[in-house]
Amino acid sequence: MVVSGVTLIPSAPRIWPALGLLLLLVALGLASAWTMETQGHHITGMTNRIVWGLPHVCAIFLILTASGALNVASVASVFGRSDYKPLAPLSALLAIALLTGGLAVLVLDLGRPDRLLVAMLHQNPFSIFAWNVLLYSGFIAVAGVYLWTMLVRRQNRHTAAAGVVALVWRLVLTTGTGSIFGFLAGRAAFHSAMMAPLFVAASLADGLAVFMLVLAGLAAFGGPVPDTALRRRLGRLLGILTAASLYFALVLHLTWLYAPDSRAVSGFLLLHGGVFPVLFWGGQVVLGTAVPLWLLFRCAGREVLAASLVALGGLEQLGVLLIGGQAVPQSLLPGWELHSAFGDGSAAAYAPSLPEALLGVGGFALALLLVLLGCRLLRILPARLSEVSA
Amino acid sequence: MSHGPTRRRLLAAAITVAPGLLLVAEAAPRAPGSPVTAHTRWGLLIDVARCNAGCTACVDGCRHEQGWGGAASDGPWIRKIEATERQTNRSVSLPVMCQHCAEPPCVEVCPTGASLRRADGIVLVDRHRCIGCRYCVMACPFDARFFVDTEVHDQRPYTPRGKGTAEGCTLCVHRLDAGRLPACVEACASAGGAMLFGDLIDPTSEISQALRARASTALRAELGLASAIRYQGL
Amino acid sequence: MRLGLILIALLLAPLAVRAAECPAPPAEMRRIHMDLLAHDRNAAAREGIRRPGHGLDDCITCHVVRDAGGAAVDATNPRHFCTSCHVKVAVSVDCFSCHRATPVEAAR
Numbered sequence: 001m002v003v004s005g006v007t008l009i010p011s012a013p014r015i016w017p018a019l020g021l022l023l024l025l026v027a028l029g030l031a032s033a034w035t036m037e038t039q040g041h042h043i044t045g046m047t048n049r050i051v052w053g054l055p056h057v058c059a060i061f062l063i064l065t066a067s068g069a070l071n072v073a074s075v076a077s078v079f080g081r082s083d084y085k086p087l088a089p090l091s092a093l094l095a096i097a098l099l100t101g102g103l104a105v106l107v108l109d110l111g112r113p114d115r116l117l118v119a120m121l122h123q124n125p126f127s128i129f130a131w132n133v134l135l136y137s138g139f140i141a142v143a144g145v146y147l148w149t150m151l152v153r154r155q156n157r158h159t160a161a162a163g164v165v166a167l168v169w170r171l172v173l174t175t176g177t178g179s180i181f182g183f184l185a186g187r188a189a190f191h192s193a194m195m196a197p198l199f200v201a202a203s204l205a206d207g208l209a210v211f212m213l214v215l216a217g218l219a220a221f222g223g224p225v226p227d228t229a230l231r232r233r234l235g236r237l238l239g240i241l242t243a244a245s246l247y248f249a250l251v252l253h254l255t256w257l258y259a260p261d262s263r264a265v266s267g268f269l270l271l272h273g274g275v276f277p278v279l280f281w282g283g284q285v286v287l288g289t290a291v292p293l294w295l296l297f298r299c300a301g302r303e304v305l306a307a308s309l310v311a312l313g314g315l316e317q318l319g320v321l322l323i324g325g326q327a328v329p330q331s332l333l334p335g336w337e338l339h340s341a342f343g344d345g346s347a348a349a350y351a352p353s354l355p356e357a358l359l360g361v362g363g364f365a366l367a368l369l370l371v372l373l374g375c376r377l378l379r380i381l382p383a384r385l386s387e388v389s390a
Numbered sequence: 391m392s393h394g395p396t397r398r399r400l401l402a403a404a405i406t407v408a409p410g411l412l413l414v415a416e417a418a419p420r421a422p423g424s425p426v427t428a429h430t431r432w433g434l435l436i437d438v439a440r441c442n443a444g445c446t447a448c449v450d451g452c453r454h455e456q457g458w459g460g461a462a463s464d465g466p467w468i469r470k471i472e473a474t475e476r477q478t479n480r481s482v483s484l485p486v487m488c489q490h491c492a493e494p495p496c497v498e499v500c501p502t503g504a505s506l507r508r509a510d511g512i513v514l515v516d517r518h519r520c521i522g523c524r525y526c527v528m529a530c531p532f533d534a535r536f537f538v539d540t541e542v543h544d545q546r547p548y549t550p551r552g553k554g555t556a557e558g559c560t561l562c563v564h565r566l567d568a569g570r571l572p573a574c575v576e577a578c579a580s581a582g583g584a585m586l587f588g589d590l591i592d593p594t595s596e597i598s599q600a601l602r603a604r605a606s607t608a609l610r611a612e613l614g615l616a617s618a619i620r621y622q623g624l
Numbered sequence: 625m626r627l628g629l630i631l632i633a634l635l636l637a638p639l640a641v642r643a644a645e646c647p648a649p650p651a652e653m654r655r656i657h658m659d660l661l662a663h664d665r666n667a668a669a670r671e672g673i674r675r676p677g678h679g680l681d682d683c684i685t686c687h688v689v690r691d692a693g694g695a696a697v698d699a700t701n702p703r704h705f706c707t708s709c710h711v712k713v714a715v716s717v718d719c720f721s722c723h724r725a726t727p728v729e730a731a732r
Binding site for chain 2: 042047048122124129187330332337338340342345
């Protein structure tokens with residue numbers, strides 16, 4: 001039952017070039033954030049209509065996948081599946097790394113990131129955003145303790161308890177993240193209790209997909225190679241979670257379609273909203289769900305490809321949800337056709353710029369950098385994964 | 391909701407000189423050094439029948455007073471919307487700005503408490519606390535909160551504005567605190583006379599009497615935000 | 625002698641006026657101006673308490689520094705009243721990211 005992990009060996013091929021590339025991407029992300037702060041956000045594609053853009057899509061994707069990356073650890077220590085146990089430390093490390101990456105992007109996108117201390121000193125107890133700041137920093141602490149109980153042999157007896165806390169915490173965290181949008185009563189494309197379960201389901205699917213990709217990636221740096229049985233098991237779980245994620249999105253749209261006043265929202269996102277229907281049908285439904293499901297349940301050995309598609313579909317889903325949701329014009333006077341110089345009554349346009357894209361990519365790079373460093377410095381990975389399937 | 395007349399700081403009634411022409415008296419200034427109280431709630435009644443399509447007097451007045459609009463990306467603190475009812479084809483023109491809700495979503499969502507509602511009902515951004523997260527812009531049901539995305543120079547001394555922070559209509563607090571009317575109301579008085587400003591709590595104020603006498607509504611009334619801006623003739 | 629005294633008085637007059645108009649004597653202002661500003665800004669922005677002579681615009685109007693052409697210098701200029709000192713003590717001023725740093729008549 002004791003995890004005896006190893007560190008990635010320093011002579012592992014490609015590890016230094018990979019670290020270098022990731023460092024470069026992080027540096028580019030930081031430089032972009034610096035430019036956005038000094039020049040002002042007018043150099044981005046974000047406007048007063050699309051106030052949250054690509055950085056937020058990336059940040060929220062990273063935060064959701066952080067929560068979902070803990071799936072494997074939870075299955076091991078909460079649901080007692082000992083065959084997943086050797087992978088549990090990686091699961092926790094990845095969770096911490098992804099959340100750090102997401103949080104960094106969120107903070108660096110602020111108009112005044114220099115005032116972060118203000119956000120620490122003054123917190124509005126009614127703000128979902130303030131709750132989430134606590135949930136996110138708490139998550140890093142909880143996952144950190146969880147990882148510690150797994151890595152330090154004497155603390156292994158606390159792993160199960162820490163695992164339960166982490167499981168509850170991450171469900172609350174994704175509920176909180178979904179509620180950032182779901183609680184916005186004034187926004188027809190966001191206001192829904194469905195947002196919380198939708199975000200939970202998306203986090204479970206996307207997080208597992210990212211975990212599988214990272215595990216496959218680490219094999220290139222001397223990490224263990226998962227065997228067929230393990231890959232198939234993870235793949236089946238991924239298939240179920242991906243289908244569940246789409247299910248919530250479909251129920252949400254059916255609810256909107258049924259009522260005349262919200263029909264315009266679904267009409268926009270599913271039919272005539274320009275790029276958003278393409279991203280929804282092509283991205284989330286076909287490439288992000290249908291194809292991976294077919295790969296996972298009909299073709300053997302295509303788990304990594306399927307996981308890539310699920311992750312990509314998850315990113316596209318958030319793009320449609322966040323940016324598409326803002327692009328839908330607010331209905332200030334229901335039943336009236338509106339026109340104004342500000343664009344009332346018509347869809348808002350959004351074209352992301354290079355700096356905001358680099359900031360988002362920088363968040364991913366930071367997360368992967370932390371994973372690589374963690375695997376290099378801590379005994380995160382099992383020596384062999386053959387024991388996993390035993 | 392009744393308060394002693396001595397506690398009431400009321401906007402002297404708008405005096406109807408001739409039909410269609412409103413002369414608006416100034417609000418009584420508050421004693422220097424005293425805080426605003428909940429004995430006053432400033433509000434506006436906008437008569438869309440008197441608001442002319444194409445007239446932007448209120449917008450121009452606001453822009454000149456508050457100093458926004460220098461950058462193309464500046465959000466319009468007040469904007470004119472032309473609206474046509476789908477079923478009837480009836481067209482109206484109306485100004486939309488911060489509706490100074492009694493229960494403002496921007497204040498609820500603000501993580502640092504920078505979005506605030508003053509005791510007299512005016513919804514403001516305390517830029518000293520704003521970190522530029524834009525959640526208030528997301529939450530506003532009227533698209534009336536904005537984010538400054540360029541460097542600002544030569545601000546009005548009474549209206550600080552700055553890159554990286556949120557902003558919106560202040561109902562001209564600096565004028566109200568000095569006993570004057572908001573700039574849009576003043577500009578409208580000599581254009582269409584569609585705006586009636588005053589204290590919603592004082593039952594004797596012109597606006598309270600008008601609201602009792604005539605049918606009016608709030609934008610997106612279904613949200614239950616109890617806006618201080620009311621519209622007549624929609 | 626008398627002329628010298630008058631000259632000195634004339635030279636010191638602006639300082640005297642300035643000291644009289646500041647909320648506290650210069651030595652104290654140097655120590656507590658940030659607390660006064662922080663306190664009054666919260667009171668003004670959040671509760672509408674405006675104390676005459678305590679606003680930042682009062683400070684910058686009175687302490688204006690003009691260049692050779694008579695134009696008020698901005699906070700980016702090292703001669704600006706606030707900047708001259710803050711550069712020396714290496715404390716950044718956040719005020720002028722939103723507030724104007726010059727009296728309004730200079731800009732119009």
